[in-house]
Amino acid sequence: MPVKATSGSSLRAPLRLVCAALGLAALALHPGSALADIFTYTDADGTVHFSNRRTGDGRFKLYIKGDDKGGASKRAGVAPVAPSDKSLERFSRYDAWIRQAAALYQIPEELVRAVIKCESDYDPRAVSPVGAQGLMQLMPETALRMQVRDAFDARENIFGGTRYLRILANLFNGDLDLTIAGYNAGEGAVMRYGGIPPYEETQAYVTRVRTYYARYRTTRDATVASIEP
Template structure:
């Protein structure tokens, strides 16, 4: 498809470049009109906080917005996308649009289609853009219906979220969610046994077995005898301190190791409010590093680790288990801010 084919539709456009500018103006005008009508004071409050210093002090995490109304998710997504009153963070914008889209928001579905069609802070992907436009069009979104005509025949793809490339915005380090190599979880009798253990035990820890398997595959490749250069051991690669912390006496015993790794993963998900990328970053680099950087630390190893597991798992949020641990200050401060912003 021509790089500017999307921009041939409006009658107002007399050139491809002008047409793309028209669409950009249309999107921005629609966002600004809504934000001014809905929360004029919130923009000034967020601006004051962002000027005072930390990005995260003035902006909620994705996890803290996961249970917010769809309209609130859309407002924050647009603010992150455009950098209105807060530092621009396309990564959070995409994640919030994804949360709203998963609830059936045609506006979020359209925005995702537009971002992927134009490579706006994310890898350009015509098939993915068409998939999102198709969802919005099915809900009666007239612009999406017209844009689909411009695509013609493109490769069919299911609507999913692929994260931004590095440098897409300010603040937290952006993680590029590239396709992770497929892993055959049941290629050998040993692997089939490990998968069976995970599917049996994960519900005891209120964990999604697919998330545990994605972590396990990345950590040890299903090897119960694996040892890393940093002395991380066994299936879930527990360092001795973590093994002691979660009551693992023999890290090379596969069942003990799985239980210790799942206990730690549950703890991290509770600590970071169900935010999967933050929990994974904590598993790899330690929760203190995540708090110190206010997000995924800028370590190449950790960024690649989070990227590959999120791509394999396919979700950015997991229900946290209540009562395991008090949430991180990152999460509790953001949640309090969202609650305050939601009041009339």
């Protein structure tokens, strides 16, 4: 898969990926082109297959819708809800679920915390202008893919968001920066540009998540690490 590694950081876990009907490569090499739908299925051996077109094989299901979030600023019909919970207790309220999800999906607990901090500042009621919801700001389409029934349910949201991080980490061969960029801009955008997309928001997001990731790894007290520097 023509995705450029941008750091030595790794979130590797065993999963085999196969790019079928390699239109994916063409998309990644032509940033100006429209992003096609991407379809996937997992075979009996656990190998994940991708295609950028329907192949007549009924096993392929839609994985990425052919759009690009880079220019999106607001989605029609969305009523944004800014994070408003200012209690220090919120930084430790979800500890058990964060640990469970991190262990289940083999994602560093500190990365899950960093994403929650940067996405919603630990407020499960938050809604972004484009419609992302809850602690880990899942888009409705992503929540559906991650089998999250209620994105405002803190436990469901944490498990769904962490599962998505695991999928992204596997898709991008454990590369931390690409995993974080994919969480913000969508895996399709990362594949399209062959690296971190050239969006100011995404580039700033990668830096911010990495900053908090480092803080959570070096500061034992999650509440202290969560407070804005």
